[in-house]
Amino acid sequence: MRIAVIGAAGYVGGELLRLALQHPDITEVVATSRSQAGRPIAEVHPALGALTDARFAGLTPAEASRGQDVVFLALEHGESSRVAGEVFDAAPGLVVDLAADFRVRDLRLHESYYGVHAAPEFVSRFTYALADVLGTELRGAEALAAPGCFATAAQLALYPLRNAGVADIPALFGVTGSSGAGVHPRPTTHHPARANNLFAYGVLHHRHDAEVLQAWRGWTASPSATARLMTHSGPFVRGIHLTMHATVAPEFAADAGARYAGAYAGRPFVRVTEQPPELTHAVGTNVALVHAAGNGVTGEVQVMVALDNLIKGAGGQALQAMNLALGLDEAAGLRLAAPFPC
Numbered sequence: 001m002r003i004a005v006i007g008a009a010g011y012v013g014g015e016l017l018r019l020a021l022q023h024p025d026i027t028e029v030v031a032t033s034r035s036q037a038g039r040p041i042a043e044v045h046p047a048l049g050a051l052t053d054a055r056f057a058g059l060t061p062a063e064a065s066r067g068q069d070v071v072f073l074a075l076e077h078g079e080s081s082r083v084a085g086e087v088f089d090a091a092p093g094l095v096v097d098l099a100a101d102f103r104v105r106d107l108r109l110h111e112s113y114y115g116v117h118a119a120p121e122f123v124s125r126f127t128y129a130l131a132d133v134l135g136t137e138l139r140g141a142e143a144l145a146a147p148g149c150f151a152t153a154a155q156l157a158l159y160p161l162r163n164a165g166v167a168d169i170p171a172l173f174g175v176t177g178s179s180g181a182g183v184h185p186r187p188t189t190h191h192p193a194r195a196n197n198l199f200a201y202g203v204l205h206h207r208h209d210a211e212v213l214q215a216w217r218g219w220t221a222s223p224s225a226t227a228r229l230m231t232h233s234g235p236f237v238r239g240i241h242l243t244m245h246a247t248v249a250p251e252f253a254a255d256a257g258a259r260y261a262g263a264y265a266g267r268p269f270v271r272v273t274e275q276p277p278e279l280t281h282a283v284g285t286n287v288a289l290v291h292a293a294g295n296g297v298t299g300e301v302q303v304m305v306a307l308d309n310l311i312k313g314a315g316g317q318a319l320q321a322m323n324l325a326l327g328l329d330e331a332a333g334l335r336l337a338a339p340f341p342c
C-alpha cells in the first residue's frame with residue numbers, strides 16, 4: 001500500500017511517519033514539507049533515523065496525492081480546506097484529514113468556533129472518525145476526519161452516558177501537554193513559560209467543543225444537549241488527562257465501572273481500568289485508559305481518561321480509522337507498549 005503524509009515535518013506528521021513506516025501493509029511512504037523539502041527525514045525527526053533514510057519531498061498536495069492508496073493531511077488549521085480540492089481531484093483511494101476543517105457537519109456550529117469555512121463543499125464527503133466508537137461502521141468511507149485530541153478524550157468519557165439519564169451538563173476538565181500546540185514555538189509553549197506552570201485556556205469556548213457537542217447531541221438525540229470542556233495546559237510534553245463529572249440515574253452510577261466496561265467491550269484500544277489511569281501508562285500507545293466511578297445514592301459519576309495526544313489523539317487513531325475504512329486488521333501497526341518510566 002502506498003501512502004502520502006502531507007505536512008510530515010510537524011509533530012502529528014512525524015508520529016504518522018513513525019507508525020506508518022512500521023505498518024505491515026504500508027510499503028511506500030511519501031512525506032512532504034514546504035520548509036524541509038530535500039532534507040533527510042531523520043534530520044528533522046531524529047527518532048526516525050532507525051526507520052528511514054528518505055528525504056522530505058517538496059511536492060504539491062496534488063502531486064503527492066496522485067496514485068496513492070491513502071493521503072493523510074497533517075496540516076495547520078485551515079490548510080486542509082485550501083488543499084482539499086486538489087487532493088480529491090488527484091483521486092487517491094482514501095483521504096484522512098487530521099485538522100479540524102472537516103470534523104463538524106453543521107456549518108453554523110463549525111463557524112461559531114472556527115469562523116467562516118473556506119471549503120464547505122467538501123464537508124459532506126468526510127466521515128467523522130471516532131474509531132473506538134464507530135469501529136467497522138467506518139468501512140468503505142471515502143474520506144475521514146480524525147477527531148481532535150481533547151475531543152477524543154471527552155467523547156470516550158461521554159459515550160457510555162448516552163442512555164444514562166444525564167441530569168446536568170457533563171463537565172470535562174482536561175490537561176494537555178505542550179506537544180498539542182504543534183512544532184512552531186509560541187509564548188504558551190516556550191519551555192520557561194510551560195515547565196512549572198498550569199493554566200486554563202479556551203475558557204467556555206474551546207474549539208473542540210464543536211465536535212464534542214455534535215457527537216453528544218447525536219448520541220442523546222437532543223439538539224440542545226450540552227457538555228463543557230475545561231481545557232488546561234500542563235507542564236509536560238505528551239498526553240491528555242481528562243476528568244469528567246456528571247450526574248446520571250443512580251442505578252447507572254451504582255454500576256458505573258461495569259457500564260463503561262460493557263460500552264467498550266471488544267474494542268481493542270479502550271482499556272477500562274480498575275484504578276484511575278496515569279498519563280505515563282498511556283503515553284507512547286494508541287490506547288485510551290478509562291476509569292469510571294459512581295455513587296449510587298447521589299447519581300454522581302466521575303470518569304478519568306488518559307491518552308497520548310499525538311497517537312490516540314491524532315496519528316494512531318487516524319491509522320486505526322484507515323485500517324477500519326479499508327477492511328484491514330484494526331490493530332495493524334498499532335500494537336504499541338508504552339515505555340515506562342518516561
Ligand SMILES: NC(=O)c1ccc[n+]([C@@H]2O[C@H](COP(=O)([O-])OP(=O)(O)OC[C@H]3O[C@@H](n4cnc5c(N)ncnc54)[C@H](OP(=O)(O)O)[C@@H]3O)[C@@H](O)[C@H]2O)c1
Pocket residue numbers: 006007008009010011012013032033034035036061074075076077079098099100147148149179180181182183184309310313314
Ligand atoms: N499536536 C497535537 O496533539 C494534535 C492532535 C490532534 C490533531 N492535531 C491537528 O493536526 C494538525 C497538525 O498538527 P501538528 O501539531 O503536527 O502541527 P505542526 O507541528 O504545526 O505541523 C503542521 C505541519 O504542516 C506543514 N505544512 C503546512 N502546509 C503544508 C503544505 N502545503 N505542504 C506540506 N506541508 C505543509 C508545516 O510544515 P512546513 O511549513 O514545513 O510545510 C508543519 O510542519 C493540526 O491541524 C492540528 O490541529 C494536532
